[in-house]
Amino acid sequence: MIEHQGSCHCGRVRLTLRSDPTEASECNCSICRRTAGLWHYCPPESASVNGDGIAYQQGDRALDLWHCPTCGCTTHWTPTDPTYPRMGINLRMFDPNLWRDLPRRLVDGAAYQSSGS
Numbered sequence: 001m002i003e004h005q006g007s008c009h010c011g012r013v014r015l016t017l018r019s020d021p022t023e024a025s026e027c028n029c030s031i032c033r034r035t036a037g038l039w040h041y042c043p044p045e046s047a048s049v050n051g052d053g054i055a056y057q058q059g060d061r062a063l064d065l066w067h068c069p070t071c072g073c074t075t076h077w078t079p080t081d082p083t084y085p086r087m088g089i090n091l092r093m094f095d096p097n098l099w100r101d102l103p104r105r106l107v108d109g110a111a112y113q114s115s116g117s
């Protein structure tokens with residue numbers, strides 16, 4: 001069984017990914033362009049998170065963006081609608097060998113935001 005372990009810098013928030021990412025997504029929305037997350041999108045059952053992160057909701061509140069309260073790393077996002085079948089894992093929390101050479105996909109999240117910030 002595939003299992004990749006990642007964590008924030010201090011280790012307070014730990015991520016387990018049970019699939020192999022095949023691409024890495026960069027989003028230009030107002031929050032992603034600041035945090036510089038490199039996203040792997042997957043069904044919630046393909047990943048698990050341990051630790052007490054802090055959730056931040058922006059704009060339309062469709063998702064919670066989680067970060068570590070100690071070291072500040074952005075670790076993942078989860079949908080606020082629990083039936084939405086997708087979450088995002090920040091690949092930068094994992095060994096670079098997992099994501100360094102993956103093709104990048106540019107996501108135009110800014111186009112879906114009602115107001116710039």
Ligand SMILES: [Zn+2]
Binds near residue numbers: 008010069
């Ligand atoms: Zn941390």
